[in-house]
Amino acid sequence: MIVYDLRCAKGHVFEGWFPDSMAFDKQVKRKHLACPACGSTKVDKAMMAPNIASPKKKSRAATETPTAPTVPDAAADTAAPPVALDRAKRETAKYVKFLKTMREHVEKNCDYVGEKFADEARKIHYGETDKRNIYGEASPDETRALKDEGVEFGAIPWIKRSDS
Numbered sequence: 001m002i003v004y005d006l007r008c009a010k011g012h013v014f015e016g017w018f019p020d021s022m023a024f025d026k027q028v029k030r031k032h033l034a035c036p037a038c039g040s041t042k043v044d045k046a047m048m049a050p051n052i053a054s055p056k057k058k059s060r061a062a063t064e065t066p067t068a069p070t071v072p073d074a075a076a077d078t079a080a081p082p083v084a085l086d087r088a089k090r091e092t093a094k095y096v097k098f099l100k101t102m103r104e105h106v107e108k109n110c111d112y113v114g115e116k117f118a119d120e121a122r123k124i125h126y127g128e129t130d131k132r133n134i135y136g137e138a139s140p141d142e143t144r145a146l147k148d149e150g151v152e153f154g155a156i157p158w159i160k161r162s163d164s
């Protein structure tokens with residue numbers, strides 16, 4: 001199981017889950033991969049995880065909106081204009097909704113392995129077991145060990161269900 005940060009032609013950033021890196025290439029080639037925000041199938045791997053609070057994103061958002069007041073970067077950090085706050089709130093709501101959708105997707109399509117995630121991910125990585133989609137919990141130590149071994153995996157913020 002690999003999680004990629006993806007970016008569409010219009011700059012929307014979202015995460016995509018794949019059994020392996022080949023699956024990503026295949027889905028892009030067949031245009032099976034579409035941006036959840038605009039439906040664009042021109043999707044590529046992004047270098048950065050979505051970070052709605054980053055100053056970089058904030059300044060980019062300001063330049064994209066001609067009507068927004070222009071604020072120097074230094075001032076933006078201490079006193080963001082109300083319009084930027086509204087935008088950030090909307091973006092956050094969108095992101096939370098997206099994470100909920102992703103959680104449902106993961107629960108439907110992946111096997112829950114609980115605290116054995118590190119063991120199972122390792123087995124899949126070394127071909128000791130069939131490739132399959134799994135999710136579960138890993139301690140920071142286990143996460144570090146997996147990274148050291150080159151096991152590909154992703155961490156996602158786990159959103160609580162609204163109905164629980």
Ligand SMILES: [Zn+2]
Binds near residue numbers: 008011035036038039
């Ligand atoms: Zn898009």
